């Protein structure tokens with residue numbers, strides 16, 4: 001008998017608005033459009049190695065598994081073979097130093113992000129970030145965009161031993177907020193975010209304007225999604241101004 005291949009499971013669960021106590025946000029592709037600065041830093045790295053620049057679409061498809069994977073994927077694309085550790089380690093160090101110093105030249109918060117975060121906090125919700133971007137780089141971007149103060153906690157890709165889709169960093173974010181998973185919703189642009197949420201036991205809302213949306217198609221059941229950040233409060237069942 002034919003059997004469909006296993007697909008990773010997610011949950012359509014969202015807590016009722018009255019039980020909702022906090023939100024945990026992915027960063028790249030969810031709160032900020034960061035790919036142009038990632039691309040610029042990668043292309044400076046590649047130029048130093050005599051390699052041609054990468055297109056935006058190529059870099060966008062490389063984002064989501066943290067900086068080490070990003071650099072590994074870029075070097076693999078540029079050289080036609082995966083780098084060894086002796087090549088990757090110094091390339092990653094150089095990339096991060098360069099990126100952290102110029103992380104918000106082109107990077108911007110998506111429309112509605114500031115206003116909605118202010119409103120959500122005003123409604124008494126705790127807010128955290130759970131990103132696969134390294135912690136120092138995450139804080140560098142948030143500081144440059146004057147968004148750091150909007151959050152009660154930031155968990156980066158190197159803040160815990162495992163990264164999303166492992167639930168560990170999301171659990172760390174919940175611990176930092178002092179929240180049980182049943183009172184929280186994760187918001188993200190990719191399947192890693194949905195899978196971490198399902199494993200941690202939080203609700204999940206996907207955004208469709210980011211980098212990883214295509215990966216939602218493999219999830220069963222399909223996640224609840226929003227097309228604009230400004231639609232988030234209504235999707236959470238929060239009413240009023």
Ligand SMILES: O=C(O)COP(=O)(O)O
Pocket residue numbers: 026027028029063064065066067070130131132133134
């Ligand atoms: O740095 C990355 O690879 C992606 O980070 P994200 O988890 O904020 O999407």
Ligand SMILES: [Mg+2]
Pocket residue numbers: 026027028029030064188189190210211212
């Ligand atoms: Mg993302």
